[in-house]
Amino acid sequence: MALAQTPARERAADGLDETSRRPPRRGRKTAYQGSARGFIAPGVFLVAVLLYLPLLWTTFLSFTEYNGLGDPDWVGFDNYVEMFEDPAFVGSLLNTLLWVAGTLLVPVGVGLGIALLTWNLPGGIWLRLPFLIPYAISGIGVGVIWSFILSAGGALDQALAVFGITDPPRWLVDAPLNTVVMIFAASWQGVGVNALLFTIGLQSIPKEPLEAARVDGATGLRLFGSILWPMLRPLTAVVVGLSIVASLKTFDIVLSMTKGGPGRASETLALTMYRETFVNSDYGLGSAIAVFLSVVTLIASILYLRQQLSQKHEM
Incomplete structure (x- = not known):
């Protein structure tokens, strides 16, 4: 009997030894978490260096007077007070809001219409392709193309002259007409990708x-x-959210078509930030505008997403 039980006892003993050699479950979980942190650490470090540190530095500069040379001088909220007292900043804020409304109505609405009209049509992809091609052009390129079309004596004025219209509107000079036509230029670029989505x-x-x-x-x-x-x-929540964020930081098309002119009548917040920072070398005021624009973009995104999520829960 003792001999018959020996192999079973040996197997039990081997099993106990294996169990004792195997690391505990909590220890394995800790090891896996440590490995995961090691893999994501470079990405977190890169984001911190390229995103969070510049954001903190910009926020600090917004409370200082700084021209890029020497040390920044702390001035508190003076830049924010000066920002809201500047009529040019108020005008750029209104232009930015006009951009938000225009890019929601035109590229999103027209893109939805094109998608509905070509959705079930045979060969509908070929009907959507011409609208998608402009999306491959940079914002500066779109501005150059539409400047050629809309400038005084340009392609549009010459086409209107054929029909006897010899005194056309000054498309890129009169405000807010210049902002409206730039919104249509940006819509020409963005309609195709919205239709695709x-x-x-x-x-x-x-x-x-x-x-x-x-x-x-x-x-x-x-x-x-x-x-x-x-x-x-x-x-639609995704498309509209992307459109809101893109319109709030509109810069390249305005820079290439009007440079914010005439005067500063067609500036947006992003262009005002660029002008104050890199043209006037007022890094403190430029940083204050950048922080304000970031806060507005964040608030708009949060409010819109909360509204969409509340509607989803109601459904």
Whole structure:
């Protein structure tokens, strides 16, 4: 009997030895967490160096008077007071709000319309392609193209002269007309990618609800309002959020088309920040505008996302 039980005892003893040699579960979890932290540490360090440190430095400079030479002089909130007392800053803030409204109405609305019109058409991708090509052009390139079209005596004025219109509007000179035409120039660039995103959203909608709605007689606007729009709402939140952020930091198209002129009538907040910082060498005031623009962008994004999430919970 003792001999028969020996192998079992040996196996049990070996099992106990294995268990004793195996690290405890908590220890393994700690080791895995340590390895994970080691992998993400370079990325966190890179983000901290390239994003958070410049943000902290810019915030510090916004409370100082600094021209790029010597040491910054602490002035408290003087830059923020000066910023809001400057009529040019108030004008650039209003122009930025006009950009937000325009880029929500035109590129998002037109992109949605193009997606709806070409969604089920054979060869619809080829109909959307001409709208998508301008997205590959840089903002400066878009500005140069539309400056050639809209400048005095440019392509548009010559085309209007053919129809007998010899005294056209001064597209890039009169405010707020110059801001409006620049919004249309930016929309020419952004419509295609919005149409592509909305098309992807439409293609992901299940066919069963659409077929059931059509059987019930829902077509056109009724089908769009009852089926398509509610199912596109999550994607619409992304498109609108990206448009808001992009419009708040509009810079390159305005710089290349009007340089903020005439005077400073068509400046946006981003261009005002650039002018004060790199043209006037007032790094303190430029940093204050940058901080204000960052805070406005953050607040707008949070409010919009909270609204979308509350609507989602209500549904």
